[in-house]
Amino acid sequence: MPNIWILRIGHRPQRDKRVTTHVALSSRALGASGIFVDTKDSVLETNIGSVADRFGGDFKIETGVQWKRILRDFDGEVVHLTMYGQRIDEAMPKISKEKDLLIVVGAEKVPPEVYQAADHNISVGNQPHSEIAALAIFLYSFTDGKNLYSDRDGQMTVIPNERGKTVVEKHS
Numbered sequence: 001m002p003n004i005w006i007l008r009i010g011h012r013p014q015r016d017k018r019v020t021t022h023v024a025l026s027s028r029a030l031g032a033s034g035i036f037v038d039t040k041d042s043v044l045e046t047n048i049g050s051v052a053d054r055f056g057g058d059f060k061i062e063t064g065v066q067w068k069r070i071l072r073d074f075d076g077e078v079v080h081l082t083m084y085g086q087r088i089d090e091a092m093p094k095i096s097k098e099k100d101l102l103i104v105v106g107a108e109k110v111p112p113e114v115y116q117a118a119d120h121n122i123s124v125g126n127q128p129h130s131e132i133a134a135l136a137i138f139l140y141s142f143t144d145g146k147n148l149y150s151d152r153d154g155q156m157t158v159i160p161n162e163r164g165k166t167v168v169e170k171h172s
C-alpha cells in the first residue's frame with residue numbers, strides 16, 4: 001500500500017479548529033501517513049502530535065505549508081475530493097496502488113488551480129457535505145478498511161470490547 005498524505009487548504013484556525021482536527025484524526029485512524037495544512041497552527045500541531053504520541057504510529061503534521069508548492073512537488077498521484085468530481089465508484093479503479101497518494105480537501109471554495117492540478121477530481125456523492133465524511137469514506141474505500149484495527153504499537157491501545165472500555169497501557 002502506498003503512503004497516503006492529506007493536504008488541507010483554506011484552514012482558518014479559529015473557525016475550523018475542530019473540523020481540521022477531525023480531518024487529521026480521521027485520516028490518521030484510517031491509515032494516512034500525515035497531513036499538510038496551509039495555515040500555521042501550532043495548537044493543532046500539538047494536539048495531533050499528542051494523540052500520535054499516546055496512541056502510536058508515526059503520523060506527521062506540518063502546518064503553514066505553501067499548498068501550491070506541495071501540489072507541484074508531490075511525487076505521486078493527486079486526488080481532490082469535491083462534490084463536483086467524478087463518481088467515487090468509477091474513479092477508484094483508476095487510482096494507482098503503487099504510487100504515493102496526496103488527497104486534497106478544502107474548507108471553503110477551492111481555487112480552480114486545485115481542480116487543474118489534480119489527477120483525479122472525485123466526489124463522494126453529489127451532495128454537499130463534509131470534508132471529514134468525504135475523506136473517511138474515500139480512505140475506507142481505497143484501503144478496504146484494512147487500517148481500522150491495525151496495531152500502532154502505542155503507549156495506549158484500545159482493545160475492542162462489546163461492553164465497557166479496555167485500554168492496555170505500556171509502562172516504560
Ligand code: SAM
Nearest residue numbers: 081082083105106123124125127129130131134
Ligand atoms: N463547494 C465545495 C466543494 O467543492 O465540494 C464544498 C465545500 S465543503 C464545506 C468543504 C470540503 O468538503 C470540500 O472542499 C470537499 O473537499 C469536501 N466535500 C464536501 N462535500 C463533498 C462531496 N460530496 N464529495 C467529495 N468531497 C466533498
